Amino acid sequence: MSKILVIHGPNLDLLGKREPNIYGEYTIDAINELLKEAADSAGAEIEFYQSNHEGDIVDKIGSASHSGILINPAAYTHTSVAIRDALSAKKIPLVEVHLSNIYGREEFRHKSLIAPVVTGQISGFGKDSYVLGLKALLDMIDGQKNG
Amino acid sequence: MSKILVIHGPNLDLLGKREPNIYGEYTIDAINELLKEAADSAGAEIEFYQSNHEGDIVDKIGSASHSGILINPAAYTHTSVAIRDALSAKKIPLVEVHLSNIYGREEFRHKSLIAPVVTGQISGFGKDSYVLGLKALLDMIDGQKNG
């Protein structure tokens, strides 16, 4: 049975409460619920994790024994070599998602330190970035099992 | 009824024939078939277009009267202000997809001129980048109709 780890990066605990014009009005719980449903109907287990701490996220990734990771690194996308290194060491499918289109925002958000080490990246679809990302992740895991 | 335009950029006519280690082994026809099925089951119309010509793609976008565009600009991702301007003038949902993870390849492929003007971007999932992109596009169009 597939086991997915979902990681929400810094400030995402406040989703739906801050700058809704950029990030939409869904809370993190609402998003997790959507993902839970999707995982359930795909017969997959899913675990949620949120932290504002770069080190916690590195710890979490390091100790994870899942089939795949769905991560929205948020601000750490642009500054964390530690998270990049942690992800890069996992030999499982990895999907990076962003609520907003990071390429349409400030210059410094155009560069992702994470993107070169994940399998794929999805950005700009609000909560649906997560849902699409989970679908992509599950498909890849299935592909590996069957392929 | 939703009407989707799928645009395949330069060299994609040869998909499945060149560099399968980077682009996968699916041909463009196989991908179109997958998309056709997905569109059918969602009750949407879908039109396919491939060209190696920047100008043709600009023409096509300019004259399009669809509900949304799914585009893999391929090499023009990094060089075409004309396609960017053409897309930017459309007031419909736009999704940019890439077969490979462009952020894991040569430096000059990390910069997309197209990304800032589309709604969202999906890269790195091979043929599934298209399938996920179509799903995202249809969801957005539905959201607009219902929202």
Next chain:
Amino acid sequence: MSKILVIHGPNLDLLGKREPNIYGEYTIDAINELLKEAADSAGAEIEFYQSNHEGDIVDKIGSASHSGILINPAAYTHTSVAIRDALSAKKIPLVEVHLSNIYGREEFRHKSLIAPVVTGQISGFGKDSYVLGLKALLDMIDGQKNG
């Protein structure tokens, strides 16, 4: 008798239909009409050409046997060495025009590959950029004939 070639670059066929806050509400036909009147009253012939294709514009310039060229390269302003080379080989007066003030827009629009090889550049006056450009062109041609 002076013979002027007017070249409209990519996406200008849709003028007056897209982003009127940037490009104004005049259509390309309306602008051509204004130019036709001005040419007539100056006793000059005028030919109009629009294309979204870089190669077509290069072809057109290469085969032109006019007294001067008035060109709005639009998106190709920033990306086309081929159009630059084509213009640079003509030994006639050349005027580059832009509807909007390109220096007040995105950073990548501040750099014109065309500007170094034309006689002069006019930008920011909407449809009047063309009218002023035609006047400048005719004056230069007259100056050459008389000077």
Next chain:
Amino acid sequence: MSKILVIHGPNLDLLGKREPNIYGEYTIDAINELLKEAADSAGAEIEFYQSNHEGDIVDKIGSASHSGILINPAAYTHTSVAIRDALSAKKIPLVEVHLSNIYGREEFRHKSLIAPVVTGQISGFGKDSYVLGLKALLDMIDGQKNG
């Protein structure tokens, strides 16, 4: 009644003990005392927080329900997009202070990721940067109440 949050960034717990030629000889407690007095005499409540952890500071800002924040981000000034995002989401007056003149030090300290999202910045006056910053913050809060 106004409620101020004072945040001291990394290494500031050692203030007065390290490199006094750059940072002065006041300890963090001495500075807090000065601020406490100033707040008292202005009839404002004040809370102090110091952490060497980027994530803790993000947590603290995210959960804060104060009227204004006075922050010396220290080393995180130049590296933390997460703290920037946390501050940027607060709709209250925000003041950034620095003990030393960061523009007179190493090149990499000249760039503040925080400055673009705060109301104002004060640097170079040692402990007085804090005192002036508190005064500025209280004035803004008063201005909002009365204006």
Next chain:
Amino acid sequence: MSKILVIHGPNLDLLGKREPNIYGEYTIDAINELLKEAADSAGAEIEFYQSNHEGDIVDKIGSASHSGILINPAAYTHTSVAIRDALSAKKIPLVEVHLSNIYGREEFRHKSLIAPVVTGQISGFGKDSYVLGLKALLDMIDGQKNG
């Protein structure tokens, strides 16, 4: 009745006397005469001002109560934030002109600090840059009156 201010920047008092291969052989008086005629025939008032002093030009712009400004900032084009700020505060049509094609000269002349804050820019037509610029300015002022 429209009132136009024409500002000639540094070294333009010597026009026609220095480097005629770059700047042409017209003196500043000759140019002013051309402009006077054009203004007269358009029924507009016109005032001329030349200075080699950045501060004087800032003063002049600050105290101007004209309907539009035609400025050749010459060397200050590339170095003066003060003139940019002065112009940017005027809520009237502003036209920047250059005798030579600044984009065909040294690299450092390709960047105009002034261009982003004016309505439009004309360069490369010698004395005619001024005449075209005046025409553009008067048309805009008329447009405002009538539009």
Next chain:
Amino acid sequence: MSKILVIHGPNLDLLGKREPNIYGEYTIDAINELLKEAADSAGAEIEFYQSNHEGDIVDKIGSASHSGILINPAAYTHTSVAIRDALSAKKIPLVEVHLSNIYGREEFRHKSLIAPVVTGQISGFGKDSYVLGLKALLDMIDGQKNG
């Protein structure tokens, strides 16, 4: 008795008249009055100087025999090595102030040539930047006298 010199840079004579959304609605006279009161109550003399001329400001600084200088270099902040050199030669406390948060504006305003040679910098508090700056200046002068 302390003697303070206040220098207002280019375009500040028009304060309160231009772009109030950026610079606030206070005139330069109103600000000077505020500063006069603050100086009076601190028992200090104060002199005001405004100029749009870089050279005048250099002259003024060079001939000044005050106990401290409060300067808003405005546009010259980003372009004047001459003012930097003039300030750098004074061996008295120097405070740089800005009405707006220069780090939240155009890229070229993020770099201050002045900042590395002053004691401290205050920006973003409107007229209060001046008031806080004067306070900081007087405190430093007092500190020198007493310390």
Next chain:
Amino acid sequence: MSKILVIHGPNLDLLGKREPNIYGEYTIDAINELLKEAADSAGAEIEFYQSNHEGDIVDKIGSASHSGILINPAAYTHTSVAIRDALSAKKIPLVEVHLSNIYGREEFRHKSLIAPVVTGQISGFGKDSYVLGLKALLDMIDGQKNG
């Protein structure tokens, strides 16, 4: 029997007619004749293709079934990722030639997007760049056959 494809990029149809000081006085037909003779005497077939259209060149490369390609990408050398990608997918010897020494011209001509994906590059020998390039190509093809 070896089959060579010769591709002439944009503006090369006008060779011998434009800027002979840079490109020499040979026409494209004269060059093709030289190449034809050389191919004949080496017992190889040769096909010539010229286009000003990036897309046409991509089409041509994509559909080519030759033993080797000799290409002068001209202006597209510096701007076309699409031609680079098309060439990069061919698993045959590829030679890039330039009439002029591109490293002795404008800065932007020093960078070739094509060079990293071809076997070798020859520039600066006028028409002889082509002749030498053909020789190199035939030698490589022979080497493959015999090696």
Next chain:
Amino acid sequence: MSKILVIHGPNLDLLGKREPNIYGEYTIDAINELLKEAADSAGAEIEFYQSNHEGDIVDKIGSASHSGILINPAAYTHTSVAIRDALSAKKIPLVEVHLSNIYGREEFRHKSLIAPVVTGQISGFGKDSYVLGLKALLDMIDGQKNG
């Protein structure tokens, strides 16, 4: 008696488990054992500390009362000004070590924020980087005691 603090940065807890082609097959415990032996035979005390948290490492350095520090900052080498500042405030010998040759890896790993504030740096010798670093550290401490 000398007291050494050894700090292992982020992801090093997984040493020997991830990417052995880059980092070697030694675990962190094996390395610590080697260091313990070396310290013992040199008659020095040694303490080991590993954390994935930037803030924890800053805390640890701030509160350390050792004779010298041996640090492998791992990913924080390239991103942590906070650790740099913490180290810079210690007035004891400091040695930075890296398992792999950071100059032979990705461009962003060539720049160390830590290197300018330590005494020396050793990289590229796998586990032996640590052993050599400890030796260097002990020699320096001895040098200080005897010199």
Next chain:
Amino acid sequence: MSKILVIHGPNLDLLGKREPNIYGEYTIDAINELLKEAADSAGAEIEFYQSNHEGDIVDKIGSASHSGILINPAAYTHTSVAIRDALSAKKIPLVEVHLSNIYGREEFRHKSLIAPVVTGQISGFGKDSYVLGLKALLDMIDGQKNG
């Protein structure tokens, strides 16, 4: 008879009074006296001019009718295109001098906008930079007369 113009740029009126460790202890009058003696003994006339105003220096150069100019542009060395243009229009020998070695100071002082348009440059010899510069200037003028 040769007529030399000596121009001292901004802040040089205070020479010998500020930062003697950088600029030496000679006053501007003392330097002028040295130059006067040297000019006298060479049978040349000499005129001295100092200003802190960029515009004044441009005026002075524009109206000068001397045989050669010796200029220490001081701070304007690095910022004034206007002085560069003024000098560039003179067809007489021009020598740029600096008291200190500008290449041994801050990065921004390494770039001279003036150097490309003068005949030669002398820097680093204190007052002797002027004396050597005058000698060089007189030699060139003599060379022109005799050659």
Next chain:
Amino acid sequence: MSKILVIHGPNLDLLGKREPNIYGEYTIDAINELLKEAADSAGAEIEFYQSNHEGDIVDKIGSASHSGILINPAAYTHTSVAIRDALSAKKIPLVEVHLSNIYGREEFRHKSLIAPVVTGQISGFGKDSYVLGLKALLDMIDGQKNG
């Protein structure tokens, strides 16, 4: 009779012995033999020179009295202004060759200091780069004699 000088730069004495995957398996003697034969059959004299010393190569070029130079500057391609200056002073045909395609290797090898001063450049054809280069050189020399 034509006299050719062939210069082999640093490390080429070891050709065929180091990194054959990059440089091929031919030794320098084998290449010289090939060149000797080609020169003989063209009735030209040929001299070979190899040195690892930049200064020796400058000496050799300075004292050469040949009809043309064929040079593989190897590592000095990217670092030697001295060899560039030495070549630039010769008024004879000059050809730069490289065994490998330098544009397909590390970034710092893409820039040739030599290329702008030679007649033409050939790279990527292994030993054949030399043979083609010699042919090009002899053709140019013949062209000069006959043209």
Next chain:
Amino acid sequence: MSKILVIHGPNLDLLGKREPNIYGEYTIDAINELLKEAADSAGAEIEFYQSNHEGDIVDKIGSASHSGILINPAAYTHTSVAIRDALSAKKIPLVEVHLSNIYGREEFRHKSLIAPVVTGQISGFGKDSYVLGLKALLDMIDGQKNG
């Protein structure tokens, strides 16, 4: 029996005589003696070589038949592609050492052209950089023999 080559780059012949505050007071002979002792006690042969000539060092490396090389490239660290290429071709352990911490000195010394091709690098420990480097080298050679 292991045979080590020690290479001292330019200016190191004067060690202990120049700038002792940067390079320490040990002479090159003293360092060689230390290394000799260490090599003796490890039962290894050792050869010393110093040259100020880039070419000599390339020669030496090219002709070396040692088990490992210990090199302090000094100034050539930052400028010599030739030494890099020479080292890169050796298939033996290579260690780069520096007396001073090159990362704490001028910006241009932070970049080593040599580092990417050696096994490891040690800097900042004065003469001990060499001793540690020799130890590292011998350990690697032993490791190869025994591993």
Next chain:
Amino acid sequence: MSKILVIHGPNLDLLGKREPNIYGEYTIDAINELLKEAADSAGAEIEFYQSNHEGDIVDKIGSASHSGILINPAAYTHTSVAIRDALSAKKIPLVEVHLSNIYGREEFRHKSLIAPVVTGQISGFGKDSYVLGLKALLDMIDGQKNG
């Protein structure tokens, strides 16, 4: 008695024979004669040295026991850290001269690695750069003796 060392860098042995439009028509012998006369009349000894070898120049500087050095580093100006380090270690007056105005030539010649470590620099006066440089050097040596 003062003893001066004059060093001529690479290619200067050919002075007067190559590119006289840039370097003038004087040979190196003629320049040395001029310098000899000037030294004689100043009662100083003078030694001349020319080499095309970076290493030789480093050797020469390292072993020199003169009172001052006059150096024209020619091409090594822009590339030699080794010569910079050699000069930087001498505690005697050092003057850098250039025949041509290096700031009026190619961009890469504007940067001198040598300038930051010499006392002063003179460029642009042809042979007179040397004569002025010698004079400056002797004056400095005299100043040291008498001061």
